[in-house]
Amino acid sequence: MHSLEQHAEPATLTSLVARIALIEQVHRQELEARDLQIKLLTEQVRLLRAQRFGASSEQHSPDQLTLLLNEAESLAAGTLTAPISIVIPTHTRPARGHRKPLSADLPRVEVIHDLPECEKVCAYDGAILKVIGHDPAEQLD
Numbered sequence: 370m371h372s373l374e375q376h377a378e379p380a381t382l383t384s385l386v387a388r389i390a391l392i393e394q395v396h397r398q399e400l401e402a403r404d405l406q407i408k409l410l411t412e413q414v415r416l417l418r419a420q421r422f423g424a425s426s427e428q429h430s431p432d433q434l435t436l437l438l439n440e441a442e443s444l445a446a447g448t449l450t451a452p453i454s455i456v457i458p459t460h461t462r463p464a465r466g467h468r469k470p471l472s473a474d475l476p477r478v479e480v481i482h483d484l485p486e487c488e489k490v491c492a493y494d495g496a497i498l499k500v501i502g503h504d505p506a507e508q509l510d
Contacts, residue, residue, distance in 0.1 A: 471507050 489498045 471509060475509070477507075 484498075490496070491498060
C-alpha cells in the first residue's frame, strides 16, 4: 500500500494545507464568537439574578440590560469608547433617631434603683458586690 502523500502532487498538497488552515481559522472565529456569547449570557443571568433576588433597594432600570448588550457588542466590534465621567455633588443627611435634649431649665428628679444592704453580698464567696453599670435616662412627665 502506498500512502496518499506519495501520489499527490505538491500543488495539491499546498491547496490542502491552505484549505485546512482556512477551516481552522473559521473554527477559531466560531469559538471566539461562542466564548463572547457565553460571557454575555453569563452576565445577563447574573444581572437577572441580582434583580430577582437582590435587595429591594437595588432597583434597576430596564435600560441597563441594553447598556450591557451594547457594551458587549462594542467590545466584539472593537469600537468601545471611553466612558463619560459624571460628577455628582455630595450632600449631608440629618441625623435620624436622635431627640433634642430636654431644656436645662426643666426640674429634674434623680431616681436610683439600689439593692438593700443584705443583698449586696455574693451568695457564693461572701464578697461585697460592686456597681457594674450606670444607665442614665431622661423622661418628661
